[in-house]
Amino acid sequence: MYGGVAAHTTSTKLAVALTYVRRMSAASRARSAFVKIADGNVHYSWNPARKSAAYPPLVCIGGTSQVLSSWVSHVRALSLRRDLLIYETRGQGRTALPLEDCSLEAHVRDFVGVLDAMNISSHVDVCGFSFGGRVAMAIAALVPERIRRCVVTGVPAERTASGRDILRSWQKSLRNDRLEAFVWQTVSQGHSDLFLRTHESKLAEWVESSVRSNRAEAIAAIVEQTHHDDPLHPFHTMNLAKTCRDVDMLLISGEDDRIAESHEVLRLAELGEWPCAMIEGAGHAVLIERPVLWRSNVLDFLDAD
DSSP: OOSSSSEEEOOOOOOOOOOHHHHHHTGGGOOOEEEEETTEEEEEEEEOOSSOOOSOOEEEEOOTTOOGGGGHHHHHHHTSSSOEEEEOOTTSTTOBOOSSOOSHHHHHHHHHHHHHHTTOOSOEEEEEETHHHHHHHHHHHHOGGGEEEEEEESOOSSOOHHHHHHHHHHHHHHHTTOHHHHHHHHHHHHSOHHHHHHTGGGHHHHHHHHHHHOOHHHHHHHHHHHOOOOTTSTTSHHHHHHHTTTSEEEEEEETTOSSSOHHHHHHHHHHHTOOEEEETTOOSOHHHHSHHHHHHHHHHHHHOO
């Protein structure tokens, strides 16, 4: 399934199986706590393997404004045969860390700090979505000795003109302290038209939940300090790819992604000589729109010999 760099495109039309409503209603069942690292406290969820652990722990890192509850509908499947750690990064949710340095390098230090504080000395697998995918790539580049395999969803080699315009719209909203406007933008820009039409009556509820879970200045720090379009910047995505080329990595993209366009995700896969799974009928938020297919790709890759 992952024999080459070319995209793995599925032609099977799966119905949308995950909604934010199910995700939020299940949030109360998530077990969360705080772990202290050098700069403050990190909000996390630890989910022990439901069967005997056969694989290394999996660490999941969400997109810009995602919080622990964003992953609830994935927890049962992802933790079947492995321990699952999900945490809110610097700037997300209830994690309390300084925002002056919210760079990718700081996020890597936080990742190491969380593993050390939780006495996880073995290799782990890392799964990152969007901004979390950029963090995952930075982890692979700076501390490859801490990880075994890495899955990155929704990260392009470079932004297209459309992607750059989307980023500017986010920055403008956040600079004006308009978190709700930012969340509406990410919802409308990050999902396929089919998903938006299907769940239109619930959009306002999901936006409100995300706004309640985050702070404008914290999300602004993530957006301003972790998205690098200068190709000479050491943390530009293409430079990270060159550094971590030896890491066993899978890229995943939604075929209809407008934020990280699919051909740019493929270009990143070619640069790193990694396999790439292209998910038909999904926008940027692949793990929300096509959860079963997304998990299948993730677990097939992580479980492979």
